[in-house]
Amino acid sequence: MLHLKRLILMSACVITVSAWALPSDREKNIELNADKATFSERTGVMTYSGNVVIQQGTMRLNANSIVAQLNANKQIQTITAKGNPATFQQQISVDKGLAKGQGQTLVYNAETGIITLTGNAILTQDGASIRGNELRYSMNVGDIEVTGNQQRRVQLVIPPSSNRSFPSVKD
Template sequence: MAIHLRAAFLALLMCLTAGAVAAQGTEVAFGGFQHDSSLPVEITADQLEVNQADGSARFTGNVLIGQGDMRLSANEVRVEYASGDDAAGRIERLLATGSVVLVSGSEAAEAQEAVYTIDSGNVVLSGDVLLTQGQNALSANRMVLDLNTGTARMDGRVRTVLQSGDN
């Protein structure tokens, strides 16, 4: 009986906490999403268009991007290169759209769009964001992931589903 009361209390506490999170946004730890942004970026896709005028490239169809242990897939990715004499082909930002999935270890995030700014190590995912960490899931309208610290902030009607140790 005491075990069931404790489980019921824990479930109520989670519901109350999820309600508070939904109203305010939340910070989330991402141990698996930390990585070295100085590693090379490898991109594969069905098609590539390069625009010399604005210094960009557009990858379409089954786009898969890898950097270290991190993988990003999407329907389309626009690569923007840094400008200036010292840039020498350095990627500045990746803009992914359509069925975006970001995976690192046992953590995965899905969204409609993602913008990865290489130098800052920030990834902004937006549009029906769903984060899974093992069996736990969080959803929101927007998530800002800091790859340098391994933390993120989720905003816009955050919902959390946490699995207890009994499942």
């Protein structure tokens, strides 16, 4: 029974990540692969390490490691993915191409709905891209804030085609 309880809690990390994808993706199986998975019921920390891949439909997250912090109600509070880089992709809607993002670190805050990409952060879709040192994206509102530094200024690329728009998860 304890093994089943841990498996259910570890699956919560995957289910939260799947909220970024197409509605039809939520009907697909969730597949998580990693070299190692641990859960501490005392601290509420789930850790996946070693070539971590989470996939559900068109949503795919690749990282060297993922750490999920649970709140007192055993719900996901934050998910931190680290890689070289950590990457994600998803099909936002049927009429747009894959949205792809990457950064050295990706942090998803389930309470605010904000995903923060840091370390050579980039978000691309349909030929448009935005990059900087840090990119904060609100999945609830659709706002994007990008900051640069002396080594990496904010760069925005908009393709000439008028039917393409700035990359965002919500339109």
